[in-house]
Structures are given as structure tokens and as C-alpha cells.
Amino acid sequence: YNHSLQRTEKMKIISDLAASVAHEVRNPLQVTRGFLQLLSSRTDEKNKTYFDLATNELDRASDIITDFLTFAKPDLETIVVLDMYEEMKKIEAMMTPMASMYGGVLLFKSQEQLYFRGNSSKLKQALINIIKNSIEAIGSDGWIKINADTEGEEVIVRIADNGDGMDDEEVAKLGIPFFSTKTKGTGLGLMVTFRIIEAMRGTIVFHSVKTKGTEVIIRFPLIVKDSELPNEIGA
Numbered sequence: 001y002n003h004s005l006q007r008t009e010k011m012k013i014i015s016d017l018a019a020s021v022a023h024e025v026r027n028p029l030q031v032t033r034g035f036l037q038l039l040s041s042r043t044d045e046k047n048k049t050y051f052d053l054a055t056n057e058l059d060r061a062s063d064i065i066t067d068f069l070t071f072a073k074p075d076l077e078t079i080v081v082l083d084m085y086e087e088m089k090k091i092e093a094m095m096t097p098m099a100s101m102y103g104g105v106l107l108f109k110s111q112e113q114l115y116f117r118g119n120s121s122k123l124k125q126a127l128i129n130i131i132k133n134s135i136e137a138i139g140s141d142g143w144i145k146i147n148a149d150t151e152g153e154e155v156i157v158r159i160a161d162n163g164d165g166m167d168d169e170e171v172a173k174l175g176i177p178f179f180s181t182k183t184k185g186t187g188l189g190l191m192v193t194f195r196i197i198e199a200m201r202g203t204i205v206f207h208s209v210k211t212k213g214t215e216v217i218i219r220f221p222l223i224v225k226d227s228e229l230p231n232e233i234g235a
């Protein structure tokens with residue numbers, strides 16, 4: 001009689017179930033969001049604020065489900081050669097509005113042609129979770145500097161903020177499910193981020209000083225040889 005085998009199979013069933021429920025719930029949320037936006041374009045300024053609030057809450061629900069889905073099914077379906085420079089441009093476009101909503105500035109700087117292996121949508125999810133934390137940690141004179149470069153045989157991404165920072169005890173708890181210091185936090189964001197980066201053979205390190213700010217350093221193995229590139233790009 002093998003307990004551990006039984007447990008593994010049970011866990012697989014539970015995580016499959018969780019993943020399909022999460023997936024099914026996300027679709028109606030997206031449809032609702034679409035109708036809200038349509039209604040918002042047909043109403044006065046005062047009502048628009050309510051539509052925006054409703055849309056924001058829907059987005060929050062959607063984000064929680066996305067994290068949850070990755071937790072239940074962390075596999076990266078497709079790994080291809082990515083260029084961090086291109087990924088940075090997409091993330092900049094996505095995150096700049098949120099940063100300015102919180103009164104902070106996002107400052108991006110990236111070398112071109114930073115090739116590494118990964119999954120674009122999962123990478124986005126991982127980096128957005130980190131950047132969101134920075135945005136939530138900064139005040140009205142806050143900045144977040146995001147820098148992508150090479151260092152030795154690695155692609156290195158640094159995300160630094162001048163926000164609340166953390167003490168060593170808090171840093172040690174990062175990535176533990178449900179660890180959150182926020183009233184509206186889920187404590188799932190970094191757990192998911194760690195999983196994704198690990199699956200891409202990357203590493204992540206946090207340096208933080210309470211009341212001063214935080215720096216997150218992420219590294220991926222760099223692909224240097226041109227001969228490694230063809231027929232994998234865009235696959």
C-alpha cells in the first residue's frame with residue numbers, strides 16, 4: 001500500500017480541477033469586462049468612475065485567477081528563444097499606466113539582443129508580479145528603475161524601487177504562499193514568480209532595506225552563439 005503514490009494521484013486530480021475551474025471563471029470575467037467598457041463609453045463622467053472601479057476589481061479577480069492557475073499548473077507549454085529587449089518593451093507598455101495611477105514613474109533601460117530561453121507569457125506574469133509589488137510599495141515621489149543587460153554569460157534584469165522596503169525577516173518569507181503585508185494582498189504573486197523563473201532556469205535575489213527600497217535581480221543563461229538561434233525563434 002503506497003501512501004505517497006495515492007497522494008500524488010489525488011493531488012493531480014485536485015490541481016486539474018482547480019485549473020479548469022480557474023480557466024472557466026476567467027472567460028465570463030473577460031466578457032463582463034468587455035460589456036462594462038462598452039457601457040462606460042456611453043455614459044457621463046460621474047458614472048465613468050464607477051465603471052472604472054468595477055473594471056479594476058474585475059482585473060484584480062482575473063489576476064488572482066491567473067496566479068492560481070499557474071500555481072495549479074506551473075508547466076511552461078512552449079519554451080522558445082526570447083529577446084529580453086523585446087519583452088521589456090511589452091512590459092513597459094503594460095505597466096506604465098498602472099505606475100502613473102499610483103503616482104510613480106517607471107524608468108526602463110535595456111540593451112538590445114538579449115537572447116535567452118523562456119516562455120513569453122509566463123515571463124510577463126513573473127515580471128509583472130514583481131513590478132506591481134514595487135508600484136504598491138512606492139509613494140507619490142516614487143520611482144522604479146528597470147534595467148536589462150548582460151553580465152558574463154547571463155541576461156540580467158534589475159528592478160529597483162525607492163518604496164517601503166523590507167526587513168530581513170520579511171525578505172525570508174517571500175514566496176511562501178499567502179505571505180502578504182497588504183490588506184488586499186493574496187500572497188501568491190511571488191510564489192508564482194519564483195516558480196516561473198526556476199522553470200526557465202533563472203535565478204532571483206532580493207536586496208531590501210526597510211524604508212529605503214528594494215532591488216530584485218533576475219538572471220537567465222544568455223544565448224551567445226548565433227548558430228544556436230535559427231529555427232527556434234518564433235517556434
Ligand code: ADP
Pocket residue numbers: 129133134137161163164165166170174175179180181182184185186187188189190191213214
Ligand atoms: P502580495 O503582493 O499579494 O502581498 P506577493 O507575493 O506579491 O503578495 O508579495 C508578498 C509580500 O512581499 C508583500 O505583501 C510585501 O510585504 C512584500 N514585498 C514584495 N515586494 C516588495 C517591494 N518591492 N517592496 C516592499 N515590499 C515588498
Ligand code: MG
Pocket residue numbers: 129132133189190
Ligand atoms: Mg504582489
